[in-house]
Amino acid sequence: METEFVHESVMQAILRDRRIGYAITDRDFNVLEVGDPGVGATDLVAGAAGCNLIAETPELVGCETALAEVLAGSLSHFQLPWVNRELADGRLAYLTMTVLPARGPAGDITGLLLVVQDVSEMGHLDQRITQQRNELRLLEEKLRRQNMQLEAQNAELRRLDEAKSAFLSIAAHELRTPLAAIRGYLELLLDQEAGPLTQPQADYLQIVDSSAQRLLRLSNQLLDSTRLEMGRLDLTLQRTDLAVILRDAIRELAPHFAAKAQHVRAQIAADLPACLCDAVRAAQVVSNLLDNASKYSSPASTLTATLRRANEDGFVQLAVHDEGSGIAAEAADSLFTPFYRGPAARQGAAPGAGLGLYIARSLVELHGGRLWFESVPGAGSTFYATFLVADPPSAA
Ligand code: ADP
Numbered sequence: 001m002e003t004e005f006v007h008e009s010v011m012q013a014i015l016r017d018r019r020i021g022y023a024i025t026d027r028d029f030n031v032l033e034v035g036d037p038g039v040g041a042t043d044l045v046a047g048a049a050g051c052n053l054i055a056e057t058p059e060l061v062g063c064e065t066a067l068a069e070v071l072a073g074s075l076s077h078f079q080l081p082w083v084n085r086e087l088a089d090g091r092l093a094y095l096t097m098t099v100l101p102a103r104g105p106a107g108d109i110t111g112l113l114l115v116v117q118d119v120s121e122m123g124h125l126d127q128r129i130t131q132q133r134n135e136l137r138l139l140e141e142k143l144r145r146q147n148m149q150l151e152a153q154n155a156e157l158r159r160l161d162e163a164k165s166a167f168l169s170i171a172a173h174e175l176r177t178p179l180a181a182i183r184g185y186l187e188l189l190l191d192q193e194a195g196p197l198t199q200p201q202a203d204y205l206q207i208v209d210s211s212a213q214r215l216l217r218l219s220n221q222l223l224d225s226t227r228l229e230m231g232r233l234d235l236t237l238q239r240t241d242l243a244v245i246l247r248d249a250i251r252e253l254a255p256h257f258a259a260k261a262q263h264v265r266a267q268i269a270a271d272l273p274a275c276l277c278d279a280v281r282a283a284q285v286v287s288n289l290l291d292n293a294s295k296y297s298s299p300a301s302t303l304t305a306t307l308r309r310a311n312e313d314g315f316v317q318l319a320v321h322d323e324g325s326g327i328a329a330e331a332a333d334s335l336f337t338p339f340y341r342g343p344a345a346r347q348g349a350a351p352g353a354g355l356g357l358y359i360a361r362s363l364v365e366l367h368g369g370r371l372w373f374e375s376v377p378g379a380g381s382t383f384y385a386t387f388l389v390a391d392p393p394s395a396a
Helices: 002-018 064-072 120-190 199-229 242-252 254-259 279-295 356-366
Strands: 020-025 031-034 078-086 092-103 109-118 238-240 263-268 275-277 302-309 315-322 371-376 380-388
Touching: 002 020, 064 078, 064 092, 064 109, 092 120, 120 199, 199 356, 238 279, 242 254, 242 263, 242 279, 242 302, 242 315, 254 279, 275 279, 275 380, 279 302, 279 315, 279 356, 279 380, 356 371, 356 380
Parallel strands: 263 302
Antiparallel strands: 020 031, 020 109, 078 092, 092 109, 238 275, 302 315, 315 380, 371 380
16 A cells, blocks of 8 residues: 555656656546646646547547557557647647557556657757757858858959059059160260250259159069069079178168268178078168168168178078167058058158068068068167078088
């Protein structure tokens, strides 16, 4: 008796915990017993003892053949999963209904056992997962469309960029030919080969010549930057004496330094090894750094160019120091981007297009070296460039 009570209470606990209700019928589907797990479980199995199961359970209408097969023992069970039903408390529930044979003590089928489980938690979870999956799919689709749009826009940007580079390259080329002719005839005139010049005439022609030089410099820079962007700038590497290049650059820029009464010092280490460089391009870098040092420092200041072995093994280091305006820390990142000009340059004090450092750094990096600067605003700057030694000691 006591054991029976224990079994009974265990069963009640399971029915309550798993939210399971049940009904047992006779062979005519008359309900004999309804499981009572409590807490709304009476909602799960409609009706009570004495009523007809099919009349009380609309979901079973139409399943009579299957029910008859379960009764006959030819079908072990059948199930209606995810039945949607509004319970007496107004809650929308998901139920799983299973119909099994009910057996007597001798094992004969005496009727049906309907087991109804409230699987709402799982159902709602499943519904949420489905909803989230759908939202995810929508997002994926949106992302895919945006990616496609981005790709198209990128392709268009690339096309425009290439068109811009091609245009600049053609324009720069076309500028150079007439400029060369202008400079050639100017030289003839200035050399007085076409007759004597008065002093004002010579002065004016000098101005024309320096403007033509600036134009030529600009078209060369535009050409270089488009070549760099298109990856079409080739170097001719050979053993190069950077000391010679530095001295030549100082000599060529002497008129600039003289115009500002600037003093230039060259400090060249006695044991300076030869470097592996494109001599023309290395000269371009050296001139650019010297020219900037002169442009961005005051008259009568001193510029110092130093060539020595770099701390980094296998490199020679060029340092160009000036006593100029210096560079504000916030400009450090922009300095090497094309067309960037600092405040002093923009105020019109110095000619240029903001391409020099961009080209110089790209050239040094193409050589396998680095270009950077240190500066104390108001007190001057030092630009450093490293070049690979032609025969590093390890290879010697
Ligand atoms: P540009 O001289 O034509 O303006 P650069 O690319 O050579 O172009 O230089 C970019 C900017 O970097 C300059 O406009 C100037 O503001 C700054 N700059 C370059 N060199 C120096 C220097 N030695 N001292 C101070 N500012 C410099």
